[in-house]
Amino acid sequence: MFARPNHHSFFVMRHLRLIVLWLAAMLCGVAGAAQPRGWADSLRSGDLLFVGDSTGMGQAVQESTGRYSHVAIVERRGEGLYVIDATPANGVARRPLGQLLEEGMSVDVYRLTAPFDTAAMLARAQELIGQPYDNAFLPDNGALYCSELICTVYLSRHGKPLFSTKPMNWRDADGNLPDYWVEHFRKLGMPVPEGVEGTNPADLARSSVLKYAFPLQ
DSSP: OOOOOOHHHHHHHHHHHHHHHHHHHHHHHHHHHHSOTTHHHHOOTTOEEEEEOOSHHHHHHHHHHOSOSEEEEEEEETTEEEEEEEETTTEEEEEEHHHHHTTOOEEEEEEESSOOOHHHHHHHHHHTTTOOBOTTOOTTSSOBOHHHHHHHHOBOTTSOBSSOOEEOOOOOTTSOOOHHHHHHHHHHTSOOOTTOEEOOHHHHHTOTTEEEEEEOO
């Protein structure tokens, strides 16, 4: 003999099911807003990718300056996506975007807030491909580090840098010089360039000429 259905329980379960479905839809919507579907189609030439990583240099940069330790330029070439960046391994180079993403680092996309001559900027960046990486982090020495490359090629229509430099700080939040930098500059046989004019990815990301777009990974 079948039990008589409990109409109250039926309606409660139905109501709970609707709540669960609504929450699932909301979560999907939030995820979609954070990273657009088909994000590869959303990337534009001239976008900047800000990277946080766990390498020795990456952690030392972040301890001294903030959230990011690397920055790269997006370039669309036909159907392909590439980055132009300056790294210790390759100097200034163009490489597939997938190569950067395979390194497993967190990557955020930032975009310029005003109209900009992207073609002219990319032409300047392409002219610098092959330059060595600037391990000394000094200005005007024939080599470039990642954010120095950005400051060099992102110019206004009047030829003025869009990003400013400031005296560099190499110390962590407690005022201590990380061991990584002590050893790094000891090997180069030079003092830590504390106070020398320069730049870093975290400062660039805070610039008023950029806006946060979405996370890439």
